[in-house]
Amino acid sequence: MTKPYEKDLREAWDRFCDDLKSAGDIALRETASDNPVDRAAAFRLLSRNIGLALALEMENSDPLHPELLHYFNPIRKQGGDNTDALYVGGPINGTDTYRISGKRGSSLYFGVTVVEKGETPWGGGVAGTLFGDQIQTDEDGNFELFLSPDPQPGNWIKTTPETFRVTFRQFFADWEGESPMEARIDRLTGDGAPPQLTPEHVVNGLASASHWLKWSITYWADMIEKWKVQPNKFLSYRQLDDNKIDATPGGEPLIAYWMLPPDEALIIRVTPPKAHYWAVEFGNYWWETMDYRNRLASTNCHHAVLEDNGELIVVVSHTDPGLPNWLDPSGHSEGYITFRWMMGDTCPIPQCQQVKRSELFAHLPASIKQISPDQRREQLAERRRGVIKRFKW
Numbered sequence: 001m002t003k004p005y006e007k008d009l010r011e012a013w014d015r016f017c018d019d020l021k022s023a024g025d026i027a028l029r030e031t032a033s034d035n036p037v038d039r040a041a042a043f044r045l046l047s048r049n050i051g052l053a054l055a056l057e058m059e060n061s062d063p064l065h066p067e068l069l070h071y072f073n074p075i076r077k078q079g080g081d082n083t084d085a086l087y088v089g090g091p092i093n094g095t096d097t098y099r100i101s102g103k104r105g106s107s108l109y110f111g112v113t114v115v116e117k118g119e120t121p122w123g124g125g126v127a128g129t130l131f132g133d134q135i136q137t138d139e140d141g142n143f144e145l146f147l148s149p150d151p152q153p154g155n156w157i158k159t160t161p162e163t164f165r166v167t168f169r170q171f172f173a174d175w176e177g178e179s180p181m182e183a184r185i186d187r188l189t190g191d192g193a194p195p196q197l198t199p200e201h202v203v204n205g206l207a208s209a210s211h212w213l214k215w216s217i218t219y220w221a222d223m224i225e226k227w228k229v230q231p232n233k234f235l236s237y238r239q240l241d242d243n244k245i246d247a248t249p250g251g252e253p254l255i256a257y258w259m260l261p262p263d264e265a266l267i268i269r270v271t272p273p274k275a276h277y278w279a280v281e282f283g284n285y286w287w288e289t290m291d292y293r294n295r296l297a298s299t300n301c302h303h304a305v306l307e308d309n310g311e312l313i314v315v316v317s318h319t320d321p322g323l324p325n326w327l328d329p330s331g332h333s334e335g336y337i338t339f340r341w342m343m344g345d346t347c348p349i350p351q352c353q354q355v356k357r358s359e360l361f362a363h364l365p366a367s368i369k370q371i372s373p374d375q376r377r378e379q380l381a382e383r384r385r386g387v388i389k390r391f392k393w
Helices: 002-021 034-059 198-228 357-363 373-392
Strands: 084-090 098-105 111-115 126-131 143-148 155-158 163-171 180-186 254-259 264-270 277-284 298-300 312-317 333-340 349-356
Touching: 002 198, 034 198, 084 298, 111 155, 198 254, 198 333, 264 357, 277 312, 312 357, 349 357
Parallel strands: 143 155
Antiparallel strands: 084 163, 098 143, 098 180, 111 126, 111 163, 254 333, 264 312, 264 349, 277 298, 277 333
16 A cells, blocks of 8 residues: 555656646747757756756755765856856755865855855845955965854854855856865754655655746846846846846856857957956856867856956957967857846946857957967867866866
């Protein structure tokens, strides 16, 4: 005879599978590109994010027993993940006291946010923030950070009743020369009892995971439409939406939508400001960065080659133009470009010019810096070495 909990578990699993099946409708939405590469990426996005949904909503959803886990990596992305980044986080609440301890690492940009519940798949507003230069470490880079509603000695972020997550953002400029944080989280209050698996936990976790998967993918696809209606124009998230969200502290990203036929190229020009860190990111319609392991899908304050007058010239083209700051569409026909000026003294807005690919160099300075095939191969090899170091693959 089937026991009640067996029936509940089977029904939960069936609903989960049905929800995943129906999520395929998102990938075929009419407003998305029907380019075969873009369509393939949409279904791959769904499959990639099943694991993320289960991790967030079932496997690591208990603030009484949190772990610090990676959100994104080269094969699991969404929401305009920064190509230079390592995102780490875990569930917490606003009543307990937590200690995060470990080695800070050496990423050029380092930010910790305590996030509240909210109206987006990634929560709501930021309750508190610490930047890397605000975190006290010993001479070996070791640190302790406390999260709690009551003051703690040393590094401390105050939590609120609506707190539900802590997020670490590490942005690496020199991919090979900078090292990631190594840390753990411990809940210091409570009885220390280990977690106990129950049928209810699995039933609720499966339902929450399938809901989050569909919600998050749809949320970001709906957001991209706000930029798509005015392509090649850089606008910040806050100019188009006022939802409270776990945004990166220290600089509002500038985002533009690109749509590029095979015989055209996009020129983007700007003089970067003085900034602690800056970067250019490149992704598809689904807010996924391109394959930054094997393609030129970004540049930043370390890797970019500036002109003698300090100008940054980025070119998007379906074929390699022999320029150092090339962004490779990787077969996609449209998507987004993001500029981040972190702690910049100004916030210059990049300017775009779309031209025929055959006429590209007529629209560029005669003195523009170029790159040889051997230098290009080394560029790509350096990227892969840096990814392996960051994610320890």
